[in-house]
Amino acid sequence: MRRFAVGVALVAVLVAASKAIPEPDLTAADADRTNAPAASLRRAATGVPPPASPAFSVGEPRLLEHAETTGRYAPVVNPVAAVESPRPDADPVVSLLPTTDEGTDNVVLVLGETRRKGRSWVHVRLPVLPNGRTAWMPRSALGGYRFVRTRLVVDRARLRATLFEAGRPVFSAPIGVGTAAAPTPAGEFYVRLKLAGFDDPFYGPVAFGTSARSAVLTDWPGGGYIGIHGTNAPELLPGRVSHGCVRMRNEDIVELGRLMPVGTPLTIL
Amino acid sequence: MTHDHVADRAAEELAATLADVDSDGALQETAALAFPETRGGFLRRSLALLSGLGTAGVLASQSRAAPGLTKNDVAILRFDLVLEYLQAGLYTEAERLGELTPETLAWARVVGAHERAHVQALKGLLGRNVVPSPSFNYRGVTSDEQAFTKTAVAFEDLTAALLKWQAVRLDSRAVVAAAVTLHSVETRHAAWIRHEVGLAPVTSAFDEPASQERMARLIASTRFVTSPARTVASGRPRFTG
Amino acid sequence: MNEFCGEFGEVRRATRGRMLARVAGGAVAALGGGVLIALRPEAATPAPSVSTDRKIFDFALQLEYLQAAFYSAAVDGGALRGELLDFAETVGGHEREHVAFLEQALGPAASPKPRFDFGRATSSEREFLDAAVLLENIGVSAYNGQAANLTKPALGAAAKIVSVEGRHAAWVSALAGREPAPRAADPGQTAAAVTAMLKRTGFVQ
Numbered sequence: 001m002r003r004f005a006v007g008v009a010l011v012a013v014l015v016a017a018s019k020a021i022p023e024p025d026l027t028a029a030d031a032d033r034t035n036a037p038a039a040s041l042r043r044a045a046t047g048v049p050p051p052a053s054p055a056f057s058v059g060e061p062r063l064l065e066h067a068e069t070t071g072r073y074a075p076v077v078n079p080v081a082a083v084e085s086p087r088p089d090a091d092p093v094v095s096l097l098p099t100t101d102e103g104t105d106n107v108v109l110v111l112g113e114t115r116r117k118g119r120s121w122v123h124v125r126l127p128v129l130p131n132g133r134t135a136w137m138p139r140s141a142l143g144g145y146r147f148v149r150t151r152l153v154v155d156r157a158r159l160r161a162t163l164f165e166a167g168r169p170v171f172s173a174p175i176g177v178g179t180a181a182a183p184t185p186a187g188e189f190y191v192r193l194k195l196a197g198f199d200d201p202f203y204g205p206v207a208f209g210t211s212a213r214s215a216v217l218t219d220w221p222g223g224g225y226i227g228i229h230g231t232n233a234p235e236l237l238p239g240r241v242s243h244g245c246v247r248m249r250n251e252d253i254v255e256l257g258r259l260m261p262v263g264t265p266l267t268i269l
Numbered sequence: 270m271t272h273d274h275v276a277d278r279a280a281e282e283l284a285a286t287l288a289d290v291d292s293d294g295a296l297q298e299t300a301a302l303a304f305p306e307t308r309g310g311f312l313r314r315s316l317a318l319l320s321g322l323g324t325a326g327v328l329a330s331q332s333r334a335a336p337g338l339t340k341n342d343v344a345i346l347r348f349d350l351v352l353e354y355l356q357a358g359l360y361t362e363a364e365r366l367g368e369l370t371p372e373t374l375a376w377a378r379v380v381g382a383h384e385r386a387h388v389q390a391l392k393g394l395l396g397r398n399v400v401p402s403p404s405f406n407y408r409g410v411t412s413d414e415q416a417f418t419k420t421a422v423a424f425e426d427l428t429a430a431l432l433k434w435q436a437v438r439l440d441s442r443a444v445v446a447a448a449v450t451l452h453s454v455e456t457r458h459a460a461w462i463r464h465e466v467g468l469a470p471v472t473s474a475f476d477e478p479a480s481q482e483r484m485a486r487l488i489a490s491t492r493f494v495t496s497p498a499r500t501v502a503s504g505r506p507r508f509t510g
Numbered sequence: 511m512n513e514f515c516g517e518f519g520e521v522r523r524a525t526r527g528r529m530l531a532r533v534a535g536g537a538v539a540a541l542g543g544g545v546l547i548a549l550r551p552e553a554a555t556p557a558p559s560v561s562t563d564r565k566i567f568d569f570a571l572q573l574e575y576l577q578a579a580f581y582s583a584a585v586d587g588g589a590l591r592g593e594l595l596d597f598a599e600t601v602g603g604h605e606r607e608h609v610a611f612l613e614q615a616l617g618p619a620a621s622p623k624p625r626f627d628f629g630r631a632t633s634s635e636r637e638f639l640d641a642a643v644l645l646e647n648i649g650v651s652a653y654n655g656q657a658a659n660l661t662k663p664a665l666g667a668a669a670k671i672v673s674v675e676g677r678h679a680a681w682v683s684a685l686a687g688r689e690p691a692p693r694a695a696d697p698g699q700t701a702a703a704v705t706a707m708l709k710r711t712g713f714v715q
Contacts (some may be wrong), residue, residue, distance in 0.1 A: 038714040039707055041572045044621045047565035048701035052555045052658035053336075054447035056389045058695035061382035069365055075498040101507075105498040112366060113412050120409040144361060144406030144495055182509065197503035207506040212510045227508025245510040262500035379691065386694040393569045433669040442555075445665070446658035450695035452669065453650045457678030457691035461684060467592075470681040471600070474607035476673035478666070 046203070072145045073190065073263035074119075075105035080141035085120035086114050093135040094128050101194055101222060102209065107263060108147065109190040109211070117183060125190060127211035127219065127225070132187045148266045151189065152228075154246055156184055157269065159227070159238035161246060163260055169264040171259050173252035174238040182216050182243040189266040191228075196257065204230010204250045204259040210266055214244040231251060301488075339440040343398045346444070346479055349435070351393040354402040355493060356424055358385035368412035372465050380458050387451055392449075404497040407458065418466045420491065425459035427487055430479035437478075555659055563664040566656045568621050569701055570668070571612040573649055575623045575714060578605040580645060583632040593634060594685060597642075601678050608671055615667075625715040639686040641711070646679035648699075653700055655698025 047230035076096045083090035100106050108124040120139035121199040145255045156177045193209040207229035214224040230250040360381030392399050410416045432452040461472035581602030631641035653672035680690035
């Protein structure tokens with residue numbers, strides 16, 4: 001009843017406003033037009049079918065958690081001289097080839113970038129002596145970046161290796177490290193390559209190559225690289241028993257092999 | 270499976286995907302361009318094989334359509350997935366490196382999250398017809414403001430155009446209904462980055478479509494697609510022990 | 511639907527005329543029996559056909575009429591400056607081209623152009639921005655909701671239009687200090703939901 005009264009009131013307002021022109025003959029159709037806002041829109045809408053159901057919906061976008069990324073690495077794609085500073089005339093430090101002796105791509109850990117005179121340079125951690133050496137090379141010498149969220153911490157005092165993923169520990173195992181005569185070096189390194197499917201029980205089923213080098217066994221065949229691998233003498237673990245490598249039980253190295261990608265930064269305490 | 274095989278399989282599947290929607294071979298040429306660094310010329314040989322056999326025979330085992338998805342739609346969706354892998358990777362890396370202006374980084378952060386969500390949605394729809402991501406080398410574009418914004422504008426504009434071209438070629442109406450929800454977001458991305466760098470966000474009352482072949486050429490021109498790093502081998506260790 | 515409209519922002523127009531119109535609109539709805547169709551997403555939709563294309567384009571034309579009139583009124587209103595004025599002029603031109611295209615496609619069968627009253631949305635920069643964001647987002651959702659109901663030729667044309675609406679939406683959102691791309695996907699809306707959102711603005715007389 002009230003709505004009808006308001007409708008009538010509106011008609012009265014419109015009629016009053018149109019006194020200057022001949023009074024319109026308010027047939028039902030006219031009333032519909034003047035009293036029915038959005039009639040045309042409403043009529044057009046009722047002719048439209050319902051939407052087809054989409055084949056998929058998109059989930060909520062997830063922003064990156066920057067704290068999760070621990071590092072990035074890239075393969076050397078051209079033979080390159082790594083130099084002291086990001087300048088073409090800087091002193092050379094070492095030459096790097098695209099392939100390692102083991103036949104893998106020679107990867108470097110990338111610590112930073114800079115641009116000089118329109119050219120991109122990268123600051124990289126090198127697998128050379130002295131341990132901890134870094135240098136610069138043109139970005140163009142490297143392939144695509146791969147990012148990692150893991151970090152391996154080798155604690156020589158506690159004889160324990162712990163793998164962190166996005167800051168949380170996901171693996172821990174007792175280890176053997178180097179003797180006093182052939183110590184495992186301390187410092188910041190990275191996992192450089194992975195070997196599997198070889199037949200040498202001394203190293204167990206899986207072996208990781210790191211960028212760390214023995215500072216003592218410099219004449220070692222292959223360059224004296226520190227590895228992380230299994231063992232055929234698990235009874236010695238934990239202990240200071242190796243020539244510098246980090247040894248763990250075979251079941252542990254297999255699990256680490258599943259969890260730790262090449263390129264993972266390595267901290268040896 | 271060694272990494273050689275993994276890389277070549279990815280290249281083969283992308284080539285097959287591209288070949289699927291372009292029967293006259295023009296796209297196969299550009300697919301070869303998209304993979305300049307695949308080892309051993311495997312890609313060129315597999316493309317030759319595909320042209321010789323025709324797509325149907327070679328792809329029979331690879332492209333049994335998911336329930337409700339035709340072979341045609343699978344091919345289009347796989348192409349989109351590779352494009353989304355590329356864009357998601359580009360924007361994610363730009364954000365991680367953090368070398369661009371704050372405004373561009375803010376754009377990359379939001380848009381990267383969208384493209385990553387698109388990757389997940391397309392992978393979910395494709396199911397076992399999914400293709401793995403190629404490896405990418407973004408070659409310093411992700412840390413150079415000019416190069417990045419130029420590349421982002423090109424990809425967002427062309428992705429929007431591509432989705433229009435694909436929409437009228439999709440068999441499934443449900444896929445069309447889903448695809449248009451992504452298409453309008455790509456046009457937003459495009460207008461946003463254009464506005465940010467001082468270009469007109471919109472240049473015409475009607476935006477034109479563009480073909481997959483054009484997009485394949487853009488991808489090839491960037492030389493972003495590369496082979497994965499080989500980091501695993503099976504030789505005997507020579508570590509100090 | 512309320513949640514969805516909230517994302518589109520709110521537009522208020524406090525004029526007496528609008529209040530009257532709203533009340534009268536309620537009256538007519540009750541008397542005339544205008545019904546909002548409740549839709550389930552899984553409802554079967556008819557196969558695309560030229561006659562369905564026409565109905566969808568007719569609805570789209572109503573939206574384009576609204577947008578074209580809005581931008582014209584805003585430019586004439588004289589309150590816009592700088593890039594905002596440039597936006598309204600540019601986008602108004604596009605919407606007029608969309609109107610022309612759809613009118614030509616539909617011919618005499620097109621539903622009549624409604625009358626519009628934009629109140630302060632065309633005389634205040636802040637209200638203009640809010641209204642433009644809302645209208646462009648509504649346009650995108652309307653086209654996205656109908657794309658799969660169109661025949662392929664009509665879809666090709668509609669895609670060219672919604673592409674531009676998406677750019678408009680991002681541009682004006684940036685000008686308004688909002689997220690140009692607030693979601694990873696823009697869901698389609700039913701014609702009824704679009705109509706309801708437009709009616710809430712009070713712009714359509």
